[in-house]
Amino acid sequence: MIVAVNQLVAAQDVAAIPTLITVLGYNNPGAAVAAVDGLVALGSEAVPALLEQIDGYNYGARAWAIRAVALIGDPRALPVLLETAKGDFALSVRRAAARGLGTIDWSKLTSDQSVSSQREVLAVLIGAAQDPEWVVRYAAIAALEGLAKALVKPETQKPPILDCLDQVFHHDETPAVQARACRALEVLGEPS
Amino acid sequence: MAQDPQPLVNAEGESLTIDQALENLRQTADTGLRYYAAWWLGRFRVSIPEAIAGLVSALEDEGDRAPDGGYPLRRNAARALGKLGDRTVVPALIQCLGCNDYYVREAAAQALESLGDPQAIPALRSLLAGGVAAAVAVPDKPHLVQPYNAVLEALGTLGATDAIDEISPFLEHEVAQVQNAATRALYQLTGEATYCDRLVQRLQEPNLQLRRSAMMDLGAIGYLPAAQPIAATLAENSLKLIALQGVLESHLRQTGFPKFGLTDDARQVLVLMDELL
Incomplete structure (x- = not known):
């Protein structure tokens, strides 16, 4: 099946979207990874169908679809990514959603829309930076770095990001998370 | 994080306070509650003396028996003690290496490694x-x-x-x-790096279980040259991230992080990890 999926992916054709989405529900991780790659390559075109899938009942398919929209970065996925990063029970899904919040393509929104959405994303990521699982905190830190670089109103929103990064750098219990916060501070020009 | 205010909540949303967990471990009527309390104390790193004492006495429990004759509570207590960092329990864990339950011996050996x-x-x-x-x-x-x-x-x-x-x-x-x-x-x-290179070669095995096992071993020993091969191997991102965490943290210890900041090698591992999120 993976071979067939890869052929569909290689075609880079929007007509393949429904089939690739069906593959997400087959409980075949190899095929699902290939289908996610294909859907991500098709970008925004795949987003409406993916969001529909996320409303469905198949939990496995939902997790893969969230992963795909997290990688695409289309702002239409913001509500689902915010909800997922806040409270999905599967840590790998929270992780993917947090990461996705850091790579939203803000140019697709008006600047007013971006300001209010970025405020929400900021609040959720600061919460995710306290997640019990280190890898979710790590993803939240990486995403805060991405968000900080894309802020429409850095004068009010960058200081809380830097505060959060600084807190995590000094106090997180997991050295890998501290290291990620250290890197984010370097990248944002705030060497700790 | 572990030091957050109580009650601490586990991944399934069940919450306990430290006092409740200690009480659950002490009582003997409900083996399920004891088993869960032992896990919980380890998971949330409750290393106060009462917790240590309760877990050590659970290592000699006779009440909780599996159908195969094993001792589920002892297994969980040994695992928890491995997480709590208190070396006074080492003699009690050494005793467990002679237990007739294989899984108690395994948990004790792992706990002794951690301590x-x-x-x-x-x-x-x-x-x-x-x-x-x-x-x-x-x-x-x-x-x-x-x-x-x-x-x-x-x-x-x-x-x-x-x-x-x-x-x-x-x-x-x-x-x-x-x-x-x-x-x-x-x-x-x-x-000797030749040993690690054997493990790196294993990352190419057709068998997923063997790739996973080699990856986790490389992460556990923190072999920095394995970072790229781990990121590239065919396995779940979740496991690759754990293995890379091991590689990164071992490197961080060796290079005096956070005092001396990040090295370029550490930055590269972070890039690999970011791509797997």
Whole structure:
């Protein structure tokens, strides 16, 4: 099946979207990874169908679809990514959603829309930076770095990001998370 | 994080307070509650003396018996003690290496590895008695006569250089995971990179279980040149991230992070990890 999926992916054709989405529900991780790659390559075109899938009942398919929209970065996925990063029970899904919040393509929104959405994303990521699982905190830190670089109103929103990064750098219990916060501070020009 | 205010909530959303968990561990009427409390105290790193004492006495529990004759509570108590960092429990865990439940012995060996006290070395070595010839499967069980992986890994971590000659033959054991454990221990004991390169080659195995096992071993020993091959191997991102965390954190320790900041090598591992999120 993976071979067939890869052929569909290689075609880079929007007509393949429904089939690739069906593959997400087959409980075949190899095929699902290939289908996610294909859907991500098709970008925004795949987003409406993916969001529909996320409303469905198949939990496995939902997790893969969230992963795909997290990688695409289309702002239409913001509500689902915010909800997922806040409270999905599967840590790998929270992780993917947090990461996705850091790579939203803000140019697709008006600047007013971006300001209010970025405020929400900021609040959720600061919460995710306290997640019990280190890898979710790590993803939240990486995403805060991405968000900080894309802020429409850095004068009010960058200081809380830097505060959060600084807190995590000094106090997180997991050295890998501290290291990620250290890197984010370097990248944002705030060497700790 | 672990020090957050109570009640602490687990992944399933059940919450306990420390007092409740201690009480649940103390009572004997409900074995399920005791079992969960032992796990919970370890998960949330509750290392207060009352917790340690409760878990140590749980290592001798007779109340919770599995259908196969095993001791589920003892297993969980040993695992929890491995997480709590209190070396006063080492003698009690050494006793568990003689338990007739394989999984208690395995949990004890892993806990002794985490606690890092070389006092445990002689007892761990004794489980290798008879060498590879004795290291056979138990009929009708999914495991060997001893928890060789855990024992070999612990001997490596604890720096048991005197045991090198006993460990080396396990490189040729018929079970690949045992070979990996021996490889990992010998790298830790000798510092010779050829051992790690054996594990890196394993990342190309057609068998997913073997790739996973090699990856976790490389993460556990923190072999920096394995970072790129780990990121590229065909396995779940979740496991790759854990292995890379191991590689990164071992490098961070060696380079004096956070005092001396990040090295370029550390930055590169972070880039690899970001791509797997």
